[in-house]
Amino acid sequence: AQKITQTQPGMFVQEKEAVTLDCTYDTSDQSYGLFWYKQPSSGEMIFLIYQGSYDEQNATEGRYSLNFQKARKSANLVISASQLGDSAMYFCAMREGLGRGSTLGRLYFGRGTQLTVWP
Amino acid sequence: DTGVSQDPRHKITKRGQNVTFRCDPISEHNRLYWYRQTLGQGPEFLTYFQNEAQLEKSRLLSDRFSAERPKGSFSTLEIQRTEQGDSAMYLCASSDRATELRGYTFGSGTRLTVV
Numbered sequence: 001a002q003k004i005t006q007t008q009p010g011m012f013v014q015e016k017e018a019v020t021l022d023c024t025y026d027t028s029d030q031s032y033g034l035f036w037y038k039q040p041s042s043g044e045m046i047f048l049i050y051q052g053s054y055d056e057q058n059a060t061e062g063r064y065s066l067n068f069q070k071a072r073k074s075a076n077l078v079i080s081a082s083q084l085g086d087s088a089m090y091f092c093a094m095r096e097g098l099g100r101g102s103t104l105g106r107l108y109f110g111r112g113t114q115l116t117v118w119p
Numbered sequence: 120d121t122g123v124s125q126d127p128r129h130k131i132t133k134r135g136q137n138v139t140f141r142c143d144p145i146s147e148h149n150r151l152y153w154y155r156q157t158l159g160q161g162p163e164f165l166t167y168f169q170n171e172a173q174l175e176k177s178r179l180l181s182d183r184f185s186a187e188r189p190k191g192s193f194s195t196l197e198i199q200r201t202e203q204g205d206s207a208m209y210l211c212a213s214s215d216r217a218t219e220l221r222g223y224t225f226g227s228g229t230r231l232t233v234v
Contacts, residue, residue: 004161035222043208043230045162047222091161105150105214106175107223109161 001026004092006110013082013117020067021077021113023092029053032096034075035107036066039089048090051075082117089114123226125211131232132201139197140229144213151194152223153186154210155179162210168194201233 005024013019025034036048051059051066059066067076079086093107124143132138144151149170154162165184167175170191180186183201188194198205208230212223 033220037222037225042227044227045210045212045225047224050220050222052220093161105152105167105169106164106177107152107154107162109163111159111161 002110003027003108004094004110006092006113008113009111010114010116013079013115015084015117015119016081018078018080019082019115021079021090021092021115023075023077023110025073025075025092025094027073027094027096029096032094034066034068035093035095036064036075036077037091037093037109038086039091039112041088045091049077079115084117084119087115087117123211123213123224125209125226125229127229128227129230129232131234134201134203134233136201137197137199138201138231139195140209140211140231141193141195142211142213142226143193144211145224146192148213148215148218148224149191150214150216150219151188152212152214153194153196154212156208156210156228157206165196165209198231201231203233206231206233 032053034051038046049059049061049064051068063080065078089112091112092110126141151168153165156162164177166186168188183199186196208228210228212225214223
């Protein structure tokens, strides 16, 4: 089974509008972390935002916020006031086993959503 | 610090040849990861080092693949007898326990094309 599912291959949004990118996850761990990364056409993966499974508040980082619904196992990324430079591939990722002493390190990634911002 | 560096950025090789990629992590990071990303897919985990110890390996890391981090600093990923299916972007990332909740830092990747 897929650990991370991103159901939107592509999304389009007009400049200055908000957009939500969907992500659902699957884990039996109680302690895990959820990440969003941006990958421009140049290829580097740029960290955007992190949400821990025990965090009570939804994470926010500037124009990025994470709509975390634990019971639904969803971690949607909301980008407010879209800019042309936001056009890129966006990946949701999860790390399991964040308990004390954990040495696990792998991230599970979804297939990504290609966001296009138009003027 | 200039971030995570990967070399080369691009590599074209003939099928059957061996290739080696290098990753220089952020100097204070003791954790280093290799991922592979094929076209239209998200990155897939290959292996993970904590200092010089290789703690986790994916089943994707067949016997043709080997990774090392001999002194706990830079790492190399070697692919022997390359196949066309090895064509992908190979990404390296680093972190340490204090910072990884701020996101792993990725390099710009090495794009491998096997012809």
